[in-house]
Amino acid sequence: MSTQKQSKVRLGIIGVGNMGSGHIANILAGRCPEIEVTAVADINPARLDYARSKIPEVAVFNTAEEMLDSGLIDAAIVAVPHYFHPKYVLECFKRGIHVMSEKPAGVYTKQVREMNEAAKSAGVVFGMMFNQRTDCLYRKMRELVQSGKYGNIRRTSWIITNWYRPQAYYDSGAWRATWSGEGGGVLLNQAPHNVDLWTWLAGMPLAVRAGCSEGKYHRIGVEDEATIYAEFPGGATGVFITSTGEAPGTNRLELVFDRGRLLLENGRLNVLRLGVSEREFCFTSKAGYALPDITEENIVLRPERDGHSLILEDFARTILSGTPLLSPGRDGVNELSISNAAYLSSWTGRRVELPLSPASMAEFHKLLTAKRSAEQSGAAGTRGEAANTSDIGGSEYNARWTTRW
Amino acid sequence: MSTQKQSKVRLGIIGVGNMGSGHIANILAGRCPEIEVTAVADINPARLDYARSKIPEVAVFNTAEEMLDSGLIDAAIVAVPHYFHPKYVLECFKRGIHVMSEKPAGVYTKQVREMNEAAKSAGVVFGMMFNQRTDCLYRKMRELVQSGKYGNIRRTSWIITNWYRPQAYYDSGAWRATWSGEGGGVLLNQAPHNVDLWTWLAGMPLAVRAGCSEGKYHRIGVEDEATIYAEFPGGATGVFITSTGEAPGTNRLELVFDRGRLLLENGRLNVLRLGVSEREFCFTSKAGYALPDITEENIVLRPERDGHSLILEDFARTILSGTPLLSPGRDGVNELSISNAAYLSSWTGRRVELPLSPASMAEFHKLLTAKRSAEQSGAAGTRGEAANTSDIGGSEYNARWTTRW
Secondary structure, eight states, X not given: OXXXXXXXEEEEEEOOSHHHHHHHHHHHTTSOTTEEEEEEEOSOHHHHHHHHHHOTTOEEESSHHHHHHTTOOSEEEEOSOGGGHHHHHHHHHHTTOEEEEOSSSOSSHHHHHHHHHHHHHHTOOEEEOOGGGGOXXXXXXXXXXXXXXXXXXXXXXXXXXXXXXXXXXXXXXXXXXXXXXXXXXXXXXXXXXXXXXXXXXXXXXXXXXXXXXXXXXXXXXXXXXXXXXXXXXXXXXXXXXXXXXXXXXOEEEEEEETTEEEEEETTEEEEEXXXXXXXXXXXXXXXXXXXXXXXXXXXXXXXXXXXXHHHHHHHHHHHHHOOOOSSBGGGHXXXXXXXXXXXXXXXXXBOEESSOOHHHHHHHHHHHHHHHHHHHTTTTXXXXXXXXXXXXXXXXXXXXXXXXX | OOOSOOSSEEEEEEOOSHHHHHHHHHHHTTSOTTEEEEEEEOSOHHHHHHHHHHOTTOEEESSHHHHHHSSOOSEEEEOSOXXXXXXXXXXXXXXXXXXXXXXXXXXXXHHHHHHHHHHHHHTOOEEEOOGGGGOHHHHHHHHHHHHOTTOOEEEEEEEEOOOOOOHHHHTTOTTTTOXXXXXXXXXXXXXXXXXXXXXXXXXXXXXXXXXXXXXSSSSOSSEEEEEEEEEOGGGOEEXXXXXXXXXXXOEEEEEEETTEEEEEETTEEEEEEESSOHHHHHHHOOSTTOOOXXXXXXXXXXXXXXXXXXXXXXXXXXXXXXXXOSSBGGGHHHHHHHHHHHHHHXXXXXXXXXXXXXXXXXXXXXXXXXXHHHHHTTTTOOOOOOOOOOOOOHHHHHHHHSXXX
């Protein structure tokens, strides 16, 4: 890593699949002027040819390690299947290379804690590709939560079921939607964005109860629908529902406060504000069936640009100027803790406390290992190997991971 | 009971509190021409005076038994606190008197099964006051579910948190919101209407997981917020969220089907219909990120009149002409099974199967008894006795129990 004052971050991409090629398209379109793609690595020669065809001057490597040792990059995007995120992120940190990791950061929370410790020791920047954090409506919502003007959160509910995927999506890669390849389903692949935003807005829960439906809509062994009930500090509660089986699906996020309600749906933030805190009204109203005064406002904000490029730009700015990251690696633990706990709760039928106790973590690993074994022996109905059809353009890629209302 | 062909049902009212006086107001307003109130019974002399002042010709009794033995009534409304519903309903059936019971039918499912058996043996009509079943939007929704044109239900979600009650409501009767007086909170008192409608629309679940927050918003020992996750036959799932602590609260019911989605909110039924079943599309689409064709329609229907009077009219018609009941007593078991199971799940942190096994029922009774004992010894923070302020007019009573959007 160069210690001189730089004007551009030299970026390497580990894995030129769906996400990696999307990032290349974004950078080539001029959306991240502080980033230059100088190298790519992929074990699939066809993906390297694809990269060469897009960026003739790029250096290509058959292994990530060769690229990391080449001296050609200051930072890397890790865009390989989930199970390999911790391995390559740690390889980068060993060499003092900054990392932007695709979500989820790993499959187990323990790994992600180690990754954060390694980043800290190496003194490098570790960011998570939670691109939806850049959406102006979520940012507005967070601003209102943090302002304190609505008081404490009492209840949250997010129905985020518009991650629809037909079977063809799952058949596009044999690693997809398997316990061995991804370590989970919709909670690990599509909804981490939303679980992250949920904790970004409402904080971390103390316990969850969950029901995950495995193979409800598709020929897959992992869950394609999940429902989580969470208990937060101070008595607040929350429900999170996600699915890849609903067409067109719903995206509706409701936060209830002492002094009002924020409701995000159809690209609109609806704000109900109480004239007096419900807490005060509850204990002073003489009438048994009264309501406090309520005012209503609607906020419509249109996204300025694609969230992935905003996250990359923020990442580059942090590397170059030391500004705080919008989506730091330490937050990768939060959404993963929730999905780990949700699986454990669903499999055992029991309420699970957070942070996961060593006993809960051991039970989770044991049950996940059993799922993987059953899958590998064919008992869980795995799918055959299929071609990885990841030769996609930038616009489709953007649409795929950007908030849909 | 008269065996002659009658033109009017002679009705007695057991309990002239909030609900009983509301029914009197409705009938006096001419909304149930096939019903005549001929007698009332209440242990509180002030309530009998109230009845006399409204209906000078009515016969008044200090005990229900005297009224039931008087020969003055063919049918009775049971409108006493929940714990007494089974007792008085059974007293009626012993004497061949038809019954319309306020909800919930009882506090334990076992009681309600016995009540239904007794009604059958006596050959009398047993109806439940699920007045919201008469709402034209819920009726339209049921018609669309039953039509089969949307295929099977895959997921349901109901956020019904607009049952707001300030503390003054709970303080209006010492029996309110206690384990001893009502046997539960929002699930037993306010939301039975919605739990009933949920099962009326989506059927009975096979299992539930639930979290009930006791005294979250009020100085009460029972739950004022509840969240239920349900598993239905065929893999469908559902979430039900209710609360008396949110001002103004939400009423949003979503049913997702193979061929579309029905969404009820703000007095409007939004219908999304797919051109092809999602099941077919899922396995025939060649594209990994496609959606089937969708058409949208909005249905707005305004209620013609108050639901309580429609239920009473339907009850009278069944007694006089034998037409099927819109809201039969046998359905009282459904919502009660769900609330019993939800309490058990919340208390134990475990998934609970339905119908409740004898072991689950025994565990539920044991835990409920412990709650009652703790309450009676003052450990659970019971409130002091307060005046029952139930001298209310018909319009407030109607508004209180009618669907709010």
